[in-house]
Amino acid sequence: MLLLDHLSKAYGRSTVRAVKDLSLQIEDGEFIALLGSSGCGKTSTLRMIAGFEAATEGSITLAGRRIDGLPPAQRRVAMAFEGYALYPPLTVEDNIGFGLAAKPGFDPRQRVRELADLLEIGPILKRKPAGLSGGQQQRASLARALARDAELHLLDEPMGQLEPQLRAILRGRVKALTKARGLTSVLVTHDQTEANAMADRIAVMEGGVLQQYGTPTELREQPANLFVATFFGEPPMNALPAVVGNSGLILDGDDNTHASLPGVTLPPLGTPVVLGLRPHAITLGQGDWAATVISNRWLGDEAHVALDMGGRLIVVVAHHRIAARTGSVIPLGFAPRDLHLFDAKTGQALMHGVQTLSSQTSFTERKSGP
Amino acid sequence: MAQADMLWRGLRGVALTLVVVFFLFPIFWIVLMSFETNETVLQVPPTLTPHLTLQNYVALLSGKLNTATGIINITFLHNLWNSVLLSTCSVLVALILGVPAAYAFARFRFRGGEDIAFTLLSFRFAPPLLVLLPLTLYFQDIGLSNTYVGLIWIYQLICLPLILWIVRGYFEDASPDIEYAYRVDGHSWWKAFTKIAIPLAGPGIAAAALLSFIFAWNNFVFALVLASADKQPVTVGALAFVTASGIQYGIIAAAIVLSILPTLALALYAQRWLVEGLSLGAVKG
CATH class of the missing domain: 3.40.50.300 (P-loop containing nucleotide triphosphate hydrolases)
Structure with missing residues (x-):
């Protein structure tokens, strides 16, 4: 030892x-x-x-x-x-x-x-x-x-x-x-x-x-913190600055994109946070957000899609081909169980994978899976 | 194309010949002079087919020179021995002191390290005459004037900085990781120094030793001031041939030929070794 x-x-x-x-x-x-x-x-x-x-x-x-x-x-x-x-x-x-x-x-x-x-x-x-x-x-x-x-x-x-x-x-x-x-x-x-x-x-x-x-x-x-989250993992985690709002998170930026997280216990109202989302955890084609496709490449086993959402760069990895042309606007979203929240000042992790009613099922499924 | 090639080769040949003549003619001239009598040396115009004689060498080796004013005793062989003794011992002392010091300067950062290394180098900047007068007085006080020990000590001003700075560069070029690997394999620091660091810096140590030997051998002014006749090397001893009956050019030429032989032999011997060592070094890494 x-x-x-x-x-x-x-x-x-x-x-x-x-x-x-x-x-x-x-x-x-x-x-x-x-x-x-x-x-x-x-x-x-x-x-x-x-x-x-x-x-x-x-x-x-x-x-x-x-x-x-x-x-x-x-x-x-x-x-x-x-x-x-x-x-x-x-x-x-x-x-x-x-x-x-x-x-x-x-x-x-x-x-x-x-x-x-x-x-x-x-x-x-x-x-x-x-x-x-x-x-x-x-x-x-x-x-x-x-x-x-x-x-x-x-x-x-x-x-x-x-x-x-x-x-x-x-x-x-x-x-x-x-x-x-x-x-x-x-x-x-x-x-x-x-x-x-x-x-x-x-x-x-x-x-x-x-x-x-x-x-x-x-x-x-x-x-444990934002550094590890963005350093470890390929491509790196998307880190989106946000503040805690009434019923979810309000992303910083011109368009004040909202991530509504009903039923989730969030830090106190107004707390500046960073929302971390792994490229694999974002789904394309459905969700509350919309973003413009910057590039879309099929690498043989996965698709790497870069998107612009109100000035923020978002990278998404999907395991199937994504039929979206450069310049087109497509919806995207994420499951609350895949989110990571970090303190915007210290970078320390606040929470990983919120369990909501809808995600609870899949969470337990994954736990009991092979 | 072929013509341009020929022209180029021809020009190169001419250039090389010029360089060789420039550097080797004085040596050829000295060698020629050493086989001539003083009279033929001073003859104007010089003959192209001089009468060659061995009398200069005979005089040097037998120690007796017949001149117009009588027989002069020559201590040339003793001077040659002094040169060998002084240069060899100085280089050895400088190696013993300089190689570990060079290693320390190369491997360890310590307070004042750079200053000490630079001070040692600065001995080479100062003109020797600057330090000779105080040194003469000190040496008389402490009884070192006209001793081999005193001369070898002063020769460190020539040898030590050379060895220190050349060898330091070689130690710095060699990765310390090989020494670390050897130490992790269960060997002490001293073993790593003697078995790994010194052999790897071998060509550099040889080059530095050779250079400092040549510098020590060619030194004139320290020995002139600090040694009397029986301790003088050939460089100073040659002054004896400026005699009352004139300058013995033939003898001086023969003395020069004999006194460059040891350094020449050493350089040729070390050169083989140096080329081998350096070419091994060139492909390492």
Whole structure:
């Protein structure tokens, strides 16, 4: 188990914190992802865990040992580097097997071969890093990290240089391998698809602050704040500023579009809020609102439609073709169970998925479904 | 097309020849002079087919020079030995001090770090004469004047900044991640420094060592002021050939030829190694 307790990092004498008061718990055998844009503090966090940077405040405990004062050599962690960091004079094979000692019942060469097969680098095992492509070096670096018997495996953007198809295949294989061997892993990535596909839990970071730590489903269905709601999910959630009116929400803008939500307990009258609606949650062709189609593209399995509603951009994803031409005005709406409300000032979530009489049925249906 | 090609090649040949003649003619001239007697050197107009002789080399190696005013003792071989000793020891000391310092400046940001590095570089800005007078007085006070230790110490003004700044650049170019990977694999900081950082910066260290060796070897003014005859390197020792009976051009030429041989040999030897190291470095990453 890895425990980060109120971890902070300041560089030099600067008062700006690259990581602010971060507390995380990672169970044995769990695969978690630190997700965020560049400069969000995820790599600083990883480097503090590995021991390349000293934590300014807080503690790191791994498998019951305080490790934040130990040199990297004694932390029992393995790491795949974003910049590969392979040993230049050694072959890929020797890089992967570096420092692995043969024990009864354990043959390092066997493990190297297995990892080479898994990551499809068998043909380059005898070659040196200098002559390899970025993608090959990256897989060699990942294999080297996964070959280690460590308490914790740190993977810093381990697949950034790979082709999309290969990346998709390897995600599943690496995840399966970590589960089969019971490896505790921390993945650092800016790619939410990768985090989604591999991680049991995702820690979303922004500005050095942990925004939310939860399963991919929790992040999608119950985002803790507006940042997570708009960052996580593709295409991003539609965020519509509004104020609470008498019988629903009044959207900001020239036309004062109304979202009537009868029977819903809303925040006090006049509260400024942000209405969050996932592109999948908006239905086209029926509803109280009307908007002008800006673009309508069928991507083979889903339709992406961009609409203009009184100056607001709304993106809708539908699973069937939408017969609407650019420039035409079509109705649209949403079910109250799909809405998210955020405090306009703090961005904190106020409510997720209101249950009304009409949506209650479908809500319970979904719960009891397969 | 073919004609333009020929013309281009011809012009290039001419340009290359000019450059080679410009740089190599003085050396050719010196080598030629070293095999001539002082009389033929000073002959006007010079002969194109001079009578070549080994007498300059014989005089240098035997230590006895016959001139019109009598026999002069030459300490050339001892001077050559002094040069080897001073340059080698200075470079070694500068490597021992400079490489870890360069690593520190490259890897760690610490208070005043840039200022210290720049101060060390600034030794190269100041004219040596600026510091020589106070140094002479200090050295006499603390008993370092006319000692090898004192000279090697002063030679650090030449060698240390060169090594520090060149090697620092090489350390900065190498990604620290390889060292981190090695440390995560269970090795100490010191092991990562000696087994990973230094070999990766090897070509840079070799280049810096070679350069500072040449600079130390060619130094004149420090040794002139701070050393007496028995500690002087060849650069200062050559002054002995400006004798009462005239300037011994032939001897000076022979001395120059002999004194560039060690640096030339070192450069040729290191060049092979440098090219290998640098081409390995060029494709890494």
